[in-house]
Amino acid sequence: MFDNLSDKLDKALHVLKGHGQITEINVAETIKEIRRALLDADVNFKIAKEFTNKVKEKALGQNVLTNLQPGQLMVKIVKDELTELMGGEAEGIDLSGSPSVILMSGLQGSGKTTFSGKLANYLKNKKTKKPLLVACDVYRPAAIDQLHVVGEQIGVEVYSDRGNNDPVAIAKAGIQHAKSNGCNVVIIDTAGRLAVDEQMMTEIANIHKAVTPQETLFVVDSMTGQDAVNTAKAFNDVLNFDGVILTKLDGDTRGGAAISIKSVVDKPIKFIGTGEKMEAIDVFYPSRMADRILGMGDMVSLVERAQEQFDEEQARKIQKKIAKNRFGFDDFLSQIQQIKKMGNMKDLMGMIPGVGKAMKGMDIDDDAFKHIEAIIHSMTPDERSNPSKLNASRKKRIALGSGRSIQEVNQLLKQFQQMSKMMKMMQGGGGKKMMQMMQNMR
Template identity: 50%
Template sequence: MFENLSERLEGVFQKLRGKGKLTKEDVERGLREVRLALLEADVHYRVVKNFVERVRERALGAEVLESLTPAQQLIKIVHEELIRTLGETPVPLDLGGPRPVPILLVGLQGSGKTTTAAKLALFLRKKGHQPYLVPADVYRPAAIDQLQTLAEKVGVPCFPTEPTQKPVEIARAALAEAKARGRDVVLIDTAGRLHVDEEMMAEAAAIKEAVSPREVLLVADAMTGQDAVNMAKSFQDRVGITGVILTKVEGDARGGAALSIREVTGVPIKFLGTGEKLEALEVFHPDRLASRILGMGDVLTLIEKAQEAFDLKKAQELQEKLRRREFTLEDLREQIRQMRRLGSVKEVFEMLPGIGKKLKDMPFDERELVRMEAIINSMTRQERLNPKIINASRKRRIARGSGTTVQDVNRLLKSYEEMRKLLRKARGPRGLERLALRLLRAF
């Protein structure tokens, strides 16, 4: 989401790094470019003004001008002020009070509200809660069926809403049903519109009054930029919201919504929707997002993703195999499967410091992971354990079985050999960087 902004800021800081000492003119020139970069990223003008003023006040003092490493100090200040703009610390869901705890999801049609309700249910279930999903959108065709289908996928019960029911009646009945079934969190998916209107606001306010939710979460599409900020302000003023879930942040949005919402509305961003998969919902960490924007990576989020996606026992077995130099194609297949569970390969590697910048001009096809797995699946177990026996006729058979070409099989085998060598040598950040870049080139 912040690719263009990150590049612009990196360009600004690169110019400053070449100077041994910064003058006031250098700082002012750099701040002008930072200001333009933020405005181009669709950040609210008032947020840009406040941000730049705070950075200027600190940058023109002894903290930077008299520092031995002025450029690094300026980057540190920008990083800290970005965190401040984004909200400083994560704000968890308020799940206190009597059970079940109602949570209301509001927002415009097309923002991904229904899918987000299911994502949040899965997130809570993994945390040990017993969520209950409630379709309260009786206007959009198939909205009820959509949430019921998603509820089955995430393993959460769903209230059997009838299209003839009134949304307020649905909310009240669902709350009583959830209590009878021993559920502890009720997620109510309300109706949206194509734009902010009085009818939608009135209905959301009526449901809020009927069930007294602990949280009213606005689901906003990050792709809409300033419109998302304006919509958040409207909902805050007319309904009252306690948090925001930004969706579609994996797309080509310029990032202005994420950088503006907290300061404009005073309401925290609580989650980020990072993809289409139902697992693609992240707790919003201002410090981690600030690090991503400045190209510093986000290793903590990557570790959390890996802890969920990777099997610890299998990881320990792989480590032991690497120590004995026994990394096979079966091991590579398992790593491919676990990597696919992490999400987009590019997104994963962008979280590694120093690697994201090198991806810009490196074209690769995410579907290659699927092809690589198909090729390995077409091999016999003996071939997977001992690739040296794969001769020309075996390659032709493997290619036919996987719907690929002999050239694809050769490329996989070559990449496997190179990865096997690098895995034995990968030590520390540089080793990890070489391995990551080599894996991308395999595509």
């Protein structure tokens, strides 16, 4: 996420790091590099210029030239200004209606239908709502099918009327269906349209007028950069939408849209899409995003995701097994499944301060655990419960069955043994022993 921008901003700020004495020339040079980094990330020139002027003004106003750690002060100023530029505070979603109506708008291919499903899944699981998805794309039959597939995947009902070519009538009938069936949120998925297509823009304006939604959200592909911002402005002129959703933030995103869209349309980014899975949706926190852009990670979001996936009952069972020295590969596998549910691996790594930068260029994908799972699945239930039984011939069979090498099987066993020892040590008064071990390792 924003790898190139993070890299360039880091280089720009590096000018001020480690210097005992800083001159106005150093500050000017840093500002110039920050502006260049923003322009390369496809941020509008006017916004980039205003941003760097504010940073320069604040830096000089806070005696950055005489400060003992001017580099750190400059990073803080840039972080604060980035946070402000992206909206300052996180904005919630209005669910005050009965039912609450959410109208989704956006360009063709922006990921609107998929995100409608993600939003329904989020509201169902995290806000304990009963959502209804309404298929109002009457131009693309595959869109209706897609929404039904998404609805089935997340266990949310989808309302559609394939014989009807009037999206306004379908939207109104969908809301009526929601009222009759106890659904308290209606998410209306509309056809993708071009801002220059006057007829299509009039159509969505008519849907908007007919259903008077609590929330009108504009879905935009963050990989389109400055074009996304211009499109948002055209849609806002017609719909006066309430918020922006940025999709595909897990891709090779330059970051221009995230940084400048709030400034152009004066509407907050409410949610972001960070992967293909239905759970890959996050509330947009400007401060946390600024931290990530500057390579500081996002431990708050990481902890939140971990807490969401934490299974207290399972944790108790594993604790008992560790105490009795019966922690096996099935338990290890269940821990891996919980980590995988937390989201895209590259995204998770980027949340740990310094790790994203250290792993730059490395290929990290959702299949990071695939070979471990293959090895474990090639073991018999008895071997998974009793890893000590794994002798040379069994290891050879497991390696063949999983398509991995003997070395990889041995490596996994070694990692498993180390983890088991550490978990056992942490059980009863092992904290002191662990501290001693760490001190001895220095």
